[in-house]
Amino acid sequence: MGRFHRHEDGTEHAHDGADGHAHGEDHSGYQTGAERVEVLERIFGENDKTAAANRAEFAAHGVRAVNLMSSPGAGKTTLLRETLSRLAGPVRIGIIEGDIETSLDADRLAGFGAAIALINTGNGFGGECHLDAPMVASALPRLPLAQLDLVLIENVGNLVCPAEFDVGQDARAMVYAITEGEEKPLKYPVMFRSCELVVVNKMDLLPHLDFDLDAFVGNLRKVNPAADVLFVSARTGEGVGAWCDWLRARL
């Protein structure tokens, strides 16, 4: 594979072969005799180690974990409320609730008998825009894992960063609202590609929007041909049963 890079003047090109630096640019140190230390170490190595430990802990307790992601306002918390009202009891559910500030979402999920561990990423984690594996690890002691079947991890609302961080989940799912526009899979391909399931939410609004559902599905298929897709309105309850079935099938 060629070595692709960008020059000071903005031009980009690739070199075939490993050397290729015959045109006098400054790759400081290459020619000055400065000592180079080979590293070749993955930058997310520490996170991924903790994610593997989280995954092992879930598995040791027979718990399945689903990392639920979306943009802000797509309806994750409303969907979770509906999920708890249908599943909690027969399925023993724990929630890890990630938010930059406030316990508002966690409060909305109280009262269904589910164990809830809140992580405020603004609280000692530097206001992070995502959950990472150490944050989820910090929440695990607050959940009675031995008494749970399923842990739903509500990530911070954001279509970019959460896709980058393995938190130790068994599956990733995202909630996408049709109010977000058809082009989102093309703009955020890493997020849409990372998921095994895309829950297309707010379907009750379809008659009121200039939203082209076929175009959206086409865009989704371009970046993630294999994802399961469910059409849901968390508000009316339409399709929520199918989502609950998807969760149950993972247990």
Place this chain on the structure above:
Amino acid sequence: MHELSVCSSIADIARRRADGRAVSVINVRVGQLRQIVPDTLVYCWSLITEDTPLAGSRIAVESVPARIRCRSCERVADVGDLPVFACAGCGGIDVEIVAGEEFLITSLELAQEGAGG
């Protein structure tokens, strides 16, 4: 958007590998699918390393375009700016990503003795 926490991870690795020696450049390889903005990374690096032994060092980013290989017809192609993870040759959707997910520190360049970092 998460470049600040990424820089903390890079600094941890650089400190450990430098083992007390002064570092001038940290070479990182970043795939197109990693959603890292090189300019933001460079800016966050100066914030994170201020008043640390890594102050004054810089990050050099080598970008790697995303490429996919079709499992049906073996064709390898760039994903491009408008991402399509399907084979442009046969239309197959069973593709694997062969480049573009890299995110690693490739090497450190050490400051020369007395060069002032």
